[in-house]
Amino acid sequence: MDLPFISVIIPVKPGGKVRALEALRGLDYPPGRMEVIIAEGRQPSVQRNRAAAEAGGDILYFLDDDSMVTPGLFGIIAERFNNQKISAVGGPIITPETDSFLRKGFGLALSSAFGGATIRARYCKVGTERKATENDLILANLAFRKSVFLGAGGFNEKLYPNEENELMNRLQAEGHVFLYVPDAFLYRSQRPSLKAYMRQVFTYGRGRMDQNYAHPGGFRPLHLVPALFLLYAASLLFINNLFYLIPAFIYIAANLFFSAAAAARARNPLYIFLMPFLLLVLHLGYGAGFLWGAVKGLRTGAKAEFTGSIMLRRVELGKQ
Numbered sequence: 001m002d003l004p005f006i007s008v009i010i011p012v013k014p015g016g017k018v019r020a021l022e023a024l025r026g027l028d029y030p031p032g033r034m035e036v037i038i039a040e041g042r043q044p045s046v047q048r049n050r051a052a053a054e055a056g057g058d059i060l061y062f063l064d065d066d067s068m069v070t071p072g073l074f075g076i077i078a079e080r081f082n083n084q085k086i087s088a089v090g091g092p093i094i095t096p097e098t099d100s101f102l103r104k105g106f107g108l109a110l111s112s113a114f115g116g117a118t119i120r121a122r123y124c125k126v127g128t129e130r131k132a133t134e135n136d137l138i139l140a141n142l143a144f145r146k147s148v149f150l151g152a153g154g155f156n157e158k159l160y161p162n163e164e165n166e167l168m169n170r171l172q173a174e175g176h177v178f179l180y181v182p183d184a185f186l187y188r189s190q191r192p193s194l195k196a197y198m199r200q201v202f203t204y205g206r207g208r209m210d211q212n213y214a215h216p217g218g219f220r221p222l223h224l225v226p227a228l229f230l231l232y233a234a235s236l237l238f239i240n241n242l243f244y245l246i247p248a249f250i251y252i253a254a255n256l257f258f259s260a261a262a263a264a265r266a267r268n269p270l271y272i273f274l275m276p277f278l279l280l281v282l283h284l285g286y287g288a289g290f291l292w293g294a295v296k297g298l299r300t301g302a303k304a305e306f307t308g309s310i311m312l313r314r315v316e317l318g319k320q
Contacts, residue, residue, distance in 0.1 A: 003078050007057030008036045011047035012065045019066050025317045029074035036317060041310040045163040049154040050310045060149055064140040067093065068187040076184045077143050087148045087176040090137035091184030092124055099189050106190040106197045108266055109278040114258035118222065125182035132180035134168040141186050148176060156214050162207035169218035201282050205289025213297045223290065230287030255279050
């Protein structure tokens, strides 16, 4: 059976560097069975849609500009698409060993059952190969059948981030099947600073709320927990009651337990001191973003349509 033709789509800011090309040149996949399309612009969901419409591949593989694929990745993805019932295939993005102590801490927080919770499979290998939901898959390492993607109208261009989650909500409602493959992983460095990490988790919370406005059927009560925790934490400034502190004591105990578990997983006891703070930042930051998204959505409704320009260019991997 012929290998499917894969179109790799990478959005980047105008003039931005695409570090992902370095690892793409080392793939164990026939160069004649793939193409790379760089989409320059300032709205990634729009950039990805424009590139998808021009792609020549049977499979659309979405990759971030700073992600490093592993050599056998495309072979794994191609094999899974032999099953015609599968509409999308993805795997985790792993924090590289070369990342700094702090960056690795961000990865530990996001991949923790206490931090990342239902989305932790996006940041580490969790379980075995299985049917997936939008919680398991992430757009930095995700492939769709082109016919399915275009048939659904692609990504909602009013969303960024969470455009892939909203698309998968729509597709799953139609009966499409997605696959999470732990061995279909790549490497991607975590955010370079605490400020960037705080911005990341805030944006994730805001993006989830934007997604809920766009596709209310994808809402889950668990999405509210960080926002409720933030409101509870703020209320501690005004309520002085020992009984009212019980949830705080429970949170502290759980935080310390999972921080110790993260330190053990990293085989570095120093993370016992860092992780409680990073997990707290994750929960409060996500909750703040979620609440901001809720208020913003009620006030402004859907975002305005994108009107900027997009420039597409194909890259020959054999050339530097």
